[in-house]
Amino acid sequence: MVDMSFLSELITDSAAKIVLFVLDGLGGLPNPDTGLTELETADTPNMDNLARNGICGLLDPVAIGITPGSGPGHLALFGYDPIRYEVGRGVFSALGVGIELGPEDMAARVNFCTVENGIITDRRAGRISTEENSRLCTKIGKINVEGMEVEIVPEKEHRAALVLHGSGLSDRVTDTDPQRVGEAPLKCEPLPGAGGEAERTAKIVNEYIGKVAKLLAAEHPANMILTRGLAKHPNLPKMTDLYALKAAGIATYPMYRAVAKLVGMDLIDAGPTIAGEIEALKGAWDKYDFFFLHYKPTDSRGEDGDFDAKVRAIQEADAQMPLLMELKPDVLAITGDHSTPAILKMHSWHPSPVLFHSKWERRDNVETFGETACTGGGLGRFQAVHLMALMLANGMKLEKFGA
Amino acid sequence: MVDMSFLSELITDSAAKIVLFVLDGLGGLPNPDTGLTELETADTPNMDNLARNGICGLLDPVAIGITPGSGPGHLALFGYDPIRYEVGRGVFSALGVGIELGPEDMAARVNFCTVENGIITDRRAGRISTEENSRLCTKIGKINVEGMEVEIVPEKEHRAALVLHGSGLSDRVTDTDPQRVGEAPLKCEPLPGAGGEAERTAKIVNEYIGKVAKLLAAEHPANMILTRGLAKHPNLPKMTDLYALKAAGIATYPMYRAVAKLVGMDLIDAGPTIAGEIEALKGAWDKYDFFFLHYKPTDSRGEDGDFDAKVRAIQEADAQMPLLMELKPDVLAITGDHSTPAILKMHSWHPSPVLFHSKWERRDNVETFGETACTGGGLGRFQAVHLMALMLANGMKLEKFGA
Numbered sequence: 001m002v003d004m005s006f007l008s009e010l011i012t013d014s015a016a017k018i019v020l021f022v023l024d025g026l027g028g029l030p031n032p033d034t035g036l037t038e039l040e041t042a043d044t045p046n047m048d049n050l051a052r053n054g055i056c057g058l059l060d061p062v063a064i065g066i067t068p069g070s071g072p073g074h075l076a077l078f079g080y081d082p083i084r085y086e087v088g089r090g091v092f093s094a095l096g097v098g099i100e101l102g103p104e105d106m107a108a109r110v111n112f113c114t115v116e117n118g119i120i121t122d123r124r125a126g127r128i129s130t131e132e133n134s135r136l137c138t139k140i141g142k143i144n145v146e147g148m149e150v151e152i153v154p155e156k157e158h159r160a161a162l163v164l165h166g167s168g169l170s171d172r173v174t175d176t177d178p179q180r181v182g183e184a185p186l187k188c189e190p191l192p193g194a195g196g197e198a199e200r201t202a203k204i205v206n207e208y209i210g211k212v213a214k215l216l217a218a219e220h221p222a223n224m225i226l227t228r229g230l231a232k233h234p235n236l237p238k239m240t241d242l243y244a245l246k247a248a249g250i251a252t253y254p255m256y257r258a259v260a261k262l263v264g265m266d267l268i269d270a271g272p273t274i275a276g277e278i279e280a281l282k283g284a285w286d287k288y289d290f291f292f293l294h295y296k297p298t299d300s301r302g303e304d305g306d307f308d309a310k311v312r313a314i315q316e317a318d319a320q321m322p323l324l325m326e327l328k329p330d331v332l333a334i335t336g337d338h339s340t341p342a343i344l345k346m347h348s349w350h351p352s353p354v355l356f357h358s359k360w361e362r363r364d365n366v367e368t369f370g371e372t373a374c375t376g377g378g379l380g381r382f383q384a385v386h387l388m389a390l391m392l393a394n395g396m397k398l399e400k401f402g403a
Numbered sequence: 404m405v406d407m408s409f410l411s412e413l414i415t416d417s418a419a420k421i422v423l424f425v426l427d428g429l430g431g432l433p434n435p436d437t438g439l440t441e442l443e444t445a446d447t448p449n450m451d452n453l454a455r456n457g458i459c460g461l462l463d464p465v466a467i468g469i470t471p472g473s474g475p476g477h478l479a480l481f482g483y484d485p486i487r488y489e490v491g492r493g494v495f496s497a498l499g500v501g502i503e504l505g506p507e508d509m510a511a512r513v514n515f516c517t518v519e520n521g522i523i524t525d526r527r528a529g530r531i532s533t534e535e536n537s538r539l540c541t542k543i544g545k546i547n548v549e550g551m552e553v554e555i556v557p558e559k560e561h562r563a564a565l566v567l568h569g570s571g572l573s574d575r576v577t578d579t580d581p582q583r584v585g586e587a588p589l590k591c592e593p594l595p596g597a598g599g600e601a602e603r604t605a606k607i608v609n610e611y612i613g614k615v616a617k618l619l620a621a622e623h624p625a626n627m628i629l630t631r632g633l634a635k636h637p638n639l640p641k642m643t644d645l646y647a648l649k650a651a652g653i654a655t656y657p658m659y660r661a662v663a664k665l666v667g668m669d670l671i672d673a674g675p676t677i678a679g680e681i682e683a684l685k686g687a688w689d690k691y692d693f694f695f696l697h698y699k700p701t702d703s704r705g706e707d708g709d710f711d712a713k714v715r716a717i718q719e720a721d722a723q724m725p726l727l728m729e730l731k732p733d734v735l736a737i738t739g740d741h742s743t744p745a746i747l748k749m750h751s752w753h754p755s756p757v758l759f760h761s762k763w764e765r766r767d768n769v770e771t772f773g774e775t776a777c778t779g780g781g782l783g784r785f786q787a788v789h790l791m792a793l794m795l796a797n798g799m800k801l802e803k804f805g806a
Binding site (some may be wrong): 003004010332358361362363364365376377378379382386387389390391392393398400401402403 | 491492732750775783784
């Protein structure tokens with residue numbers, strides 16, 4: 001566990017502008033035909049130029065061999081050790097769709113799914129449309145359990161956020177999503193020894209799901225829900241307080257807006273494309289000194305297993321770099337929150353390549369931005385949680401430690 | 404935080420001689436005209452030869468992105484995690500000038516400064532001479548407050564050490580040095596919630612400074628003092644105990660003698676030049692098995708912002724290497740306690756290049772001692788606190804860990 005709390009005592013003021021550009025799931029694995037990863041295959045003249053004039057390396061989001069979820073991957077980049085700051089999946093879902101979580105509220109991530117004869121046949125109900133999702137949420141939105149206000153809000157496709165607005169609840173309960181088809185949905189159970197609040201919470205969740213199942217019985221394909229990651233708001237310390245930064249988050253997907261909000265960033269609205277995001281960045285430039293810019297397609301195409309589409313997604317991001325560099329950020333870090341190799345079709349444990357550009361860094365011999373080149377980069381390989389200190393240092397926002 | 408306390412249980416005896424040669428502030432940043440750092444610019448045939456026959460790497464003194472003071476930088480090299488062992492600046496000042504600190508005594512670092520119409524116009528009083536400093540310390544040396552013995556001892560130029568020999572005092576008070584000109588000196592205040600001892604300490608400091616101000620009123624340019632880093636002796640565990648080493652410190656500047664003494668080294672007197680230091684090393688060779696050799700000019704010239712002078716300082720150290728190698732140390736580590744790039748004119752967060760020479764290390768492909776070359780070195784990049792274990796291991800002074 002890495003305790004970066006001493007950073008707060010070193011914070012000093014500077015006018016520097018820092019940009020953290022996260023290409024979600026950037027890192028990859030080689031295409032067996034060429035031996036080159038997605039990033040190495042992509043034609044990225046702008047990032048290559050930055051790499052030549054900057055310093056590169058590799059980041060382990062959580063630890064060597066650990067495959068991070070998007071939450072931990074981003075928290076690390078913001079300087080929060082993801083092992084110390086565990087945030088339930090439900091919290092990201094709820095914050096992502098704009099639900100305000102009270103200190104006693106509990107949130108879960110929901111999948112609409114298909115159940116036949118009591119057995120799950122599709123954990124995503126054929127990825128129903130967001131519109132269908134909305135209709136179903138309205139239909140089951142009136143359900144209350146034990147007089148408790150229950151809120152269900154659609155995310156994209158088959159995903160929704162469930163919030164129990166109440167008190168005396170506990171997150172020490174199990175998921176109802178077995179994470180595989182061919183099994184029945186699980187009952188929500190209190191963890192061993194978790195006590196009365198967990199027992200009550202499990203009872204409420206099961207009663208709620210029972211009522212949902214009845215209301216959805218005649219629907220198809222989404223005739224049931226699965227819950228996971230039931231959790232309370234973690235109340236993380238804010239970046240504003242920790243680093244005295246005016247921080248802006250620019251992200252189009254709910255999950256990433258949620259994680260930005262969780263650490264105290266202001267969310268800047270942007271169009272759905274990277275060009276729109278950079279337009280938003282420009283608009284907010286004078287009002288903030290730290291910018292988190294999130295780009296989703298690299299991860300999506302990796303999860304699709306579409307190597308060539310991920311290559312194109314990287315190229316589309318690269319094409320926008322000149323617009324970003326027109327703003328002349330004092331410090332720019334380009335990296336991923338984790339790797340998503342197309343040949344694995346999932347997040348992976350491989351370190352993320354990082355490209356760091358600042359007037360005050362040494363140069364290295366890296367000529368192109370790619371995983372193998374980054375292996376010999378001047379930054380070496382380190383835990384992502386340290387990146388924030390490096391960005392702050394290069395922005396002259398950190399005093400000397402000790403005499 | 405890195406806990407190296409398990410090292411003590413692995414210690415075993417060997418006749419090996421270990422030399423840690425610290426070129427203060429060694430690491431740098433490239434000269435924009437050449438792309439080469441101070442170390443890369445310097446002609447260092449002897450260290451290059453050692454690099455070819457040794458193994459190189461990069462050390463982070465405290466953590467990535469953290470700029471260390473000299474105290475933390477050295478403690479790390481001696482195997483003490485500087486985040487765990489925080490030592491007040493005042494302690495270094497007092498020990499550096501040879502004051503014995505009792506367990507209840509408090510020490511502060513003092514600057515003579517210039518105040519005009521209540522506002523600080525020069526935090527260093529034009530860097531008065533050490534002689535002028537001595538005269539002023541004698542003049543104010545008779546001041547006592549509340550019957551407490553107060554000692555003020557000159558360091559170099561405008562710097563002095565202040566010690567309150569008393570009991571019932573607390574270090575939970577603020578500095579009076581605002582660290583910038585154009586402001587009035589601050590009052591010493593107890594930290595919020597620090598309690599009665601801190602209140603009493605602040606009162607004593609303010610009363611003392613009030614009396615000093617009166618006595619210095621007619622002086623110029625040094626007509627006031629600023630205090631910082633008021634602290635007690637931290638009572639660090641001694642290297643002698645931790646590693647069963649007979650350790651000698653050879654350093655000409657008070658600060659470095661202080662940090663050596665703090666970890667239990669014997670101080671060896673030496674002339675002011677590197678040649679004199681190596682002469683002293685020779686003289687002490689048979690009586691010790693660990694030698695800390697400190698070289699200051701690399702840092703001083705870096706802080707001056709004089710790139711070429713720092714290059715020359717490195718070359719002067721290199722020229723003495725044959726004399727050092729005549730002693731045939733079993734283990735030799737050459738590094739810095741932090742970087743001091745001339746273009747920044749201050750300590751920085753960049754990792755320190757390290758050159759490690761021992762019969763029992765693997766070789767790498769590093770051909771010259773320089774930051775970029777060290778990036779590809781066989782030691783990789785690691786926290787400086789681990790260097791001590793590596794030196795001990797190469798000296799065959801560590802047993803196997805576990806069965």
